Amino acid sequence: MKQFIKTSLLVGGILLAQTFQAVQAGDGDKLRAALDGATPLIEDLKYLTDKIGGRPMGSKANERAVDWIASRLRDAGLAVTTPSFDLPRNWIAGQAHATVTSSSFSFEPTFVPRVYSASTDGDVTANIVDIGLGTEEDFARVGDAVEGAFALVHTPVLTDKAGLAGLFSEYTQSYHAKARAAAAGAKGIIYVSSRPKGLMMRHVSVKAFDNTLITATIDRENGLRIQRGIKAGEAVTMTANIKADDTKGGQARNVIAEILGSERPDEIIIIGAHMDSHDLGTGALDNGTNTSIVMDMARQIKASGIVPKRTIRFALWNGEEYGLLGSGAYVAAHMDQMNNHIVSITHDIGGGRINGYLVNGGAGLLEETNRAMDVINDRGPFANFVVPIVGTDNYDFMMYGVPNLVASQEDATYASNYHAQSDTFDKVDLVQLKKNAAIAGHTVLHFANSAWRGTRATAAEIASMVEANSLHPSMDSFGLLDAWRRGERGLNPDPVD
Template identity: 40%
Template sequence: MRKLLPFTLALSFFISLSIRAPSAAIANSAQNNSTDAAERLAQRALSTTAMIDDLQELCDRIGGRPTGSQTCERAVDWGAARFRAAGIQNVKVETYTVPSLWLPVAAEGACVSPEPFPIRVVATPYSPSTPQNRPLVTRLVDAGDGTAQDFARLGARARGAIALVHAPEMKTLDDLFAEYFKNLPMLAAARKAHVAALLLQSSRPRGLLYRHPMSVVGKTIDIPVGLVSREHASRLARLAVRGNVTVRLNLINRIGSAYQARNVIAEIRGSERPDEIVLIGAHLDSWELGTGAQDNGVNSATVIDIARGIKQLGLTPRRTIRFALFTGEEQGMFGSAGYVKSHAAELDRHVAMVTYDIGSGRTNGFFLNGREELRRVVEEAMGAVPSLRLTQNPIDGIDGTDNYDFLLSGVPNLVANQDGAPYLPDYHAESDVFDMVDQTEAKRNAAIASVLVWGLAERAERPAPRQTRAEVERLLRETHLDDQMKAFGQWDDWVKRRRGVNR
């Protein structure tokens, strides 16, 4: 820093005294106006039923929404229409590419001998159909936990058999991730053992079935895989201890090449810094066993309602607020990846990205995704409404939802840190329906999201700079996201620069 001459210093001090009072008054006035707006947004979100009405319509009239299905296409049109009905003029639908199509058609299973009985089974996403779309009838072998050692123990008995793989009961988010992490090594071991198919035991009791994707990179695997109810799996295992068991498995799935899917993008243009963008998004697609209420219809309805609230209250943010309803999330976050690719030239102008994806679970804070500088940003934004102040803002990085490609591209990003207990039992399951949504917590979440997004749009400085590739690489290591990406089979896309910042 250069030294100031005494006269210059004195003059500078005099000028600062002359302008400080009115500048401070203007700043305080702007802050007060912003705080008042945040309070009004929160109060409206807590008192309105519009969001719940939207959610009920989405779930009950459209239902489950796998990307590539007609119901997902209807949901996209519905989302665009709801934004327009909320008074948002700048609404568009953007296309992107999904690497391959996978949709379930039919699934059926049975124990043939020693005791005939039907078994409840569904196909796992990205499983192929059983050969020639016909039932596979063969012996069952118990492959324990599905490890390489378990398959090696079976030896020649595994060849041509249907292997039953056990699962511990899921009770926590860590249990859920453990269920995903075992996929790649289990498939490798099953492939080496030359099994004909896999039957995975449901990790949830009382006959509950769900979609458990075997790939998050959009590639169909080479072994038919079904998910069987927990109780039926246990019965089959007990029978296998006593002697030979023969089962029938029939999986019919619609599998296709790359295709075009759509996101809904809406925005409220900023008044002072319209070129700077705060984006809040949620994924609109879901699996179809239920109606996609918790995952993730409630948060899609929240995104629409935030836009509705800003328009209803006649507010204009300092920065542009962009609202995204992504699809393709369940297949591998392809909708948000498509957005990042299409908007690559303007990512420097994205000052923050926020996403919600854990149903109506209470928001306790936001995952900072390795960006410690965002802690103060969140605290300042939420300080506008003390009754909604948050206390759990972990530094952890999150993979598996729509912040992923923004994180890899260096854009400051936040993921809602929600209570997972009400969400986990219904995740991807038949039970993910409107009735399971906690409407009170959903409204509170909408209030929090409204206040946060408004605060990000109104703050004087950008929340944080965009990171370079080297900085993102360091963040991945420090948060151990690199390990998760490797376990999910995503690391190759980063290394080969198919996803992520390249500067």
């Protein structure tokens, strides 16, 4: 999960009244009992993270994860396919190092290129210019000096207390700093790690697969040391060497499992979580937790003999971290079925308690989601909000007008471990994981059995949603804005060439 939410919407609003009502008898209860009982949920998460480990798109571990998930779901009796899709760019991390030098020091910081960073042809040496937080005032202060230089960007420490709000402000800050540095002709952009004590992470570059700049993170302590040197008046240079395997093209695979509906088999509820991860940690919170939940939900629905009225598709998306590629490819490949996709549900915010859904998609969807949560309100409180999310796998559904939900989760340990070496199995609250599986399963089954059916948003409605919510920077950040403007990814009433 990587996106911008209007924080006010998360903290404001009114919690749903916890009405006292009998939980609907029948399949919902059955599924809940199954998911609450002994299942391989935790075993699966442990295997995916400890045995397979970090699984960035294009890696052997990613291929292994796809095959393992598919075989686990086949063993559970589901119909499974692993459709492949073409990649706009296939970036695989390789060797990278940097040396920082001034008249008084020389040292090697920990240096991690962001995904889609440009590689260097051998060593590249340039001055480092401290652009602070990368605000307009910061750029006014440094003037022309940033041209041809490495722009060093500072970032506040991202703690669990800062949570998702802190994460989104880091994204916004990186985006604007990068846009200004690129406009000023910087040779590259170097972010100081937002996690102290040497903890490193790998993010995707701003503009994702459209990025052309050298883009990397250095450890916080050495970043601060460079800043002190520059402040003291020293000229500081950096020699960087990045060698990524960055061949154009290639393919990756999603995993799609299906349970056919009994009454309206052509109507589809799609529940997805991305199975890929960045490579420094093992992708436990992002997004092994929700991958395991989707797998367990599919398995327990099947094992309980529950037959939903509508078809349920369970999607383990690939390439989310690299530009929402797997879900985007699915939507493109199923464009003629989008009218029959009743709702798309995405889970991608870690291991904290599910506290509701972020809802996008026209009249009645919020009310129907409220009804879904009401049935399981003893696991609440829940609060659902209308908010369009950019930055996870609901995106292409949303931009083609399909009603969509993204699970909202409490911050827990998500932010401090986000994309970092420390995103490992031990950070996951396993008791909460079980509870989340039941909430998620209940919600999916509710929409599969409900008579509710929304309408797809039109191109004009999508354009006004983008405008009204100022989604442009976040779309641009993930390489999505230009494609939408051209009418190539998402409905656009007025595409430009």
